[in-house]
Amino acid sequence: MNTFLSLAHKASQDEYLKFVSEHIAPRAHELDRGELAPKDVLATLAQAGYLGITVPASYGGKGGNLLDLTILAEILAGHAAGVALALASHYTVVELILNFGSDQQKSRYLPLLARGEVIGAQAFGEEKAGSDFKAVQATAVVEGDAAALNATKTWVVNGEIAQLLAVLAKSGDQLSLWLVDANGEKNAADSLKVGPARAKMGMRSAVTNDIILTNHKVSLDNRLGGASATCDQVVKAVEHALDVSKTVLAGAALGLADQAIALGAERARTHEQFGESISKFQGIQWKLADLSMDRAAAQMLTYRAAWSKDEEPENFHKYSAMAKMFAAKVARFHSGEALQIFGVLGASPESEIERIYRDSKLTEVFEGASEYQKVIIKEELGV
Numbered sequence: 001m002n003t004f005l006s007l008a009h010k011a012s013q014d015e016y017l018k019f020v021s022e023h024i025a026p027r028a029h030e031l032d033r034g035e036l037a038p039k040d041v042l043a044t045l046a047q048a049g050y051l052g053i054t055v056p057a058s059y060g061g062k063g064g065n066l067l068d069l070t071i072l073a074e075i076l077a078g079h080a081a082g083v084a085l086a087l088a089s090h091y092t093v094v095e096l097i098l099n100f101g102s103d104q105q106k107s108r109y110l111p112l113l114a115r116g117e118v119i120g121a122q123a124f125g126e127e128k129a130g131s132d133f134k135a136v137q138a139t140a141v142v143e144g145d146a147a148a149l150n151a152t153k154t155w156v157v158n159g160e161i162a163q164l165l166a167v168l169a170k171s172g173d174q175l176s177l178w179l180v181d182a183n184g185e186k187n188a189a190d191s192l193k194v195g196p197a198r199a200k201m202g203m204r205s206a207v208t209n210d211i212i213l214t215n216h217k218v219s220l221d222n223r224l225g226g227a228s229a230t231c232d233q234v235v236k237a238v239e240h241a242l243d244v245s246k247t248v249l250a251g252a253a254l255g256l257a258d259q260a261i262a263l264g265a266e267r268a269r270t271h272e273q274f275g276e277s278i279s280k281f282q283g284i285q286w287k288l289a290d291l292s293m294d295r296a297a298a299q300m301l302t303y304r305a306a307w308s309k310d311e312e313p314e315n316f317h318k319y320s321a322m323a324k325m326f327a328a329k330v331a332r333f334h335s336g337e338a339l340q341i342f343g344v345l346g347a348s349p350e351s352e353i354e355r356i357y358r359d360s361k362l363t364e365v366f367e368g369a370s371e372y373q374k375v376i377i378k379e380e381l382g383v
Ligand SMILES: Cc1cc2nc3c(=O)[nH]c(=O)nc-3n(C[C@H](O)[C@H](O)[C@H](O)COP(=O)(O)OP(=O)(O)OC[C@H]3O[C@@H](n4cnc5c(N)ncnc54)[C@H](O)[C@@H]3O)c2cc1C
Pocket: 089, 121, 122, 123, 124, 125, 126, 127, 129, 130, 131, 132, 154, 155, 156, 157, 158, 200, 203, 208, 362, 365, 366, 367, 368, 369, 370, 371, 372, 375
């Protein structure tokens, strides 16, 4: 578990384990059933400083790095993968501002985001712009000192609780990025509507809504990258923020795989069939051995992706795509195998492995489906 981690990362890991065992693990079922408000859960994380892990200390954050954040997602996800997804959405906004924001945007928003007084949400996707985010149909038309935004953004995690949305739009034939102030649950303006929470098979501890902007006015001060940002720079900024988010979600997939191992091994040790423990059957042993090996490989790739953001930035795009795709595949395939060990008990909504399986499948879909990660990986090879 601690391989490759510095003493500081190990200390963070211990702190996160304690936090999750006290505040999240005991409430895993309630979180999955949507009985706890996501904003209250994020408030608990905010109190611990976990909404500002990668925000520099000069802006009120913890000054940590992506590996710190990825380890938190890993530890959270076995109990509440949706909370890790909510963090990924929040930190996409943090990263956009850190990497592409003006000094004014940094001073205005980063301290609020770090303290959790403002929750961020990534509003890139649309019905016809999923993996291919460049195909957005949202428009931002500049009129004087403001822009009028028209958009229907779909499946926005934190949508109904976020006070700051990062919205991707087209200005003429150029892509543009906007920080849109929202009022979280108090949204009532006709120009900014939040759709009802979307039902979904997994990740239910995150709330996901559509956001509809109708002639919604945004100050030009809130244009990320400024008026002179080229389409290419916007694409790079979005890709970079998604690379951060994908690495965090690869961490979440690792946490799901971890929990699948723990649950599968425990069930194998404690269940009998044909007069003996099913853990004596080689077919069961091999499932667990394969899971353990693949999870370890996924962890190395994910930690490498997180490390490469600062230490080998030229390879970050490639490694984050590899980590997200591989860790998601490991979580989805092996949670199915662990569920198989449970037999019929795995089919019950009361069983933890059923939740792990549902959550794991979604890791292959969001933040660019797995097939699209392969497009990134092959492009890096010049093919
Ligand atoms: C739980 C959840 C949370 C989400 N949260 C957010 C959010 O906070 N903000 C946001 O903006 N969006 C969010 N999304 C949307 C998410 O980003 C998209 O689902 C994702 O990018 C994939 O897009 P899509 O679903 O439209 O599928 P598409 O991209 O349309 O893909 C459909 C199918 O085509 C395949 N495919 C796509 N491209 C290729 C290719 N080049 N080669 C081969 N096959 C391909 C895919 O694998 C898939 O099988 C969320 C989605 C989910 C499920």
